[in-house]
Amino acid sequence: MENKKKKNYENILSFIPTGEYYYKKALKELHREQYPKAHKYLQRATELSPKDSDIWIQFGIVLMEMQEFEQAREALRTAYDLDIDKTETLFFLAEVHAHLGMFLEARNFAKKYVENDVQGRYVAEALEIIDFAEQEDWQLFDDEGEAQDSEYFYQQEKARRLMEEGKFPEAIDLLETLIEEKPDFWGAHNNLALAYFYIGESEMAKALLHDVLRRNTGNLHALCNLAVFHYYEKNEELEDVLDLLKKIQPYVFEHRYKLGATFALVGKYKEAYRWLRSLQKRGFDGDPAFYFWLSHAAYHSGHEDIAKQAWKQLTKMDPGKDGYEPWAEQAAMPHADALEHDRDYLVGKLDHVQKSERLFGLFLLGKSAHKQEIISHPNWLNSEQPTLIETYLLGYALGHPFKESIPEEMAFVRAMEAAEILYQEEKMVTEQNAAVFQLWFMLVEKAFDENFGFKNPNALAAAAYYLVKSSRDRSATKKAVADQFGVSAATLTKYVNELAKFLPLFES
Secondary structure, three states: OOOOOOOOOOOOOOOOOOHHHHHHHHHHHHHOOOHHHHHHHHHHHHHHOOOOHHHHHHHHHHHHHOOOHHHHHHHHHHHHHHOOOOOHHHHHHHHHHHHOOOHHHHHHHHHHHHHHOOOOOOHHHHHHHHHHHHHOHHHOEOOOOOEOOHHHHHHHHHHHHHHHOOOHHHHHHHHHHHHHHOOOOHHHHHHHHHHHHHOOOHHHHHHHHHHHHHHOOOOHHHHHHHHHHHHHHOOOHHHHHHHHHHHOOOOOHHHHHHHHHHHHHOOOHHHHHHHHHHHHHOOOOOOHHHHHHHHHHHHHOOOHHHHHHHHHHHHHHOHHHOOOOOOOOOOOOOOOOOHHHOHHHHHHHHOOOOHHHHHHHHHHHOOOOOHHHHHHOOOOOOOOOOOHHHHHHHHHHOOOOOOOOOHHHHHHHHHHHHHHHHHOOOOOOOOOOHHHHHHHHHHHHHHHHOOOOOOOHHHHHHHHHHHHHHHHOOOOOHHHHHHHHOOOHHHHHHHHHHHHOOOHHHOO
């Protein structure tokens, strides 16, 4: 008979932690100023005791200490909804809105706190918030220039946060509800257009913006968003919208910021620098995005010191941006005459209908201060059926290695060596020498298709240079050009004759 031992569970104590348990653990960590640990415990406490307003208040305070102001505001609003009689919540709501730059909200909460608790422990701080908010009266409007309505503005900010988290369907539902309740809430219309654009419904997005502009003529945010949409889709209408934006002279700081950031994003750096720098001169204390765009606009406009100062400020606020400076791949500031740093010229080449011009553009891309911006654009480098040599040139521009054991890749590498030799003549591409590169890449396109080996890059570079120079200057001699490139006149003649076979004039 099997002898079974009876197990005794009578002395085993069940441990089911409560929100109060984690709340107390969080308070201990706060005394040690261990905010990440306190955050972890408080987050668990809110999950276990979601109706405890004290826990939500403390969670909001910790989130503020960790600079998570949007989340802090959400936690404090939850606390307020749970217990509207707890006056200290009003003060912390005032504080978090002040941190977010929402001064009308901050002032309203602070006044309500003082009115409800005249002997409260935070009265002095609340009065300071009221005083500061009233000095910042230019910010007592939302980013559309409209007076902030507490609940509607809060819901719009919630929708923005959902978009930042990639939750576009939820943001769309919330914004559409807002618009139904407040049809003239233009900020909600503009954010709804952005949400639709992000999920690929670009026609719906543009229709929403056109509706805003029809009903609220000259709405700056709608115009700026429309410019961004046209920019990403590479639409011809972009220039028309930019012409309108260039005529606008906004007074409100937020409008200047939006205008400057939009110009920077679409590569109109001089216009961007004008507006963003004007804000900085007037004491505007921007967010990381402001300093990011100011740095790019300043750098590409030739204001290196301002660019570096702005980037230094950015990395203080967001250390993760270190290493992504606009000049990261440049040894020095771009030369003003260098076409590889002329964004419009470069984009024109990359978009050109002729393959040889696109090849030239890809070569320039590898040397451009705009390389990171261009390769991150969703449309510019997305040719439907790129040829092999276009694929090679894009790889070359991005620094990808090639295998010398593969004949096609070896020929391509030699062709690029010749291009680099031509580039070293002036160490940039200018209007004066661009014709040499245009000829070279026209020859490369045709010669590569015919399995030309591109042997002797020095002689090939000399030959291309001579073909252009002799067509412009009858006094040019083969000996002078040969000496310039370190080859003999006989070798130069040989390669001029080889390249001539690929010129359109010599085609049968």
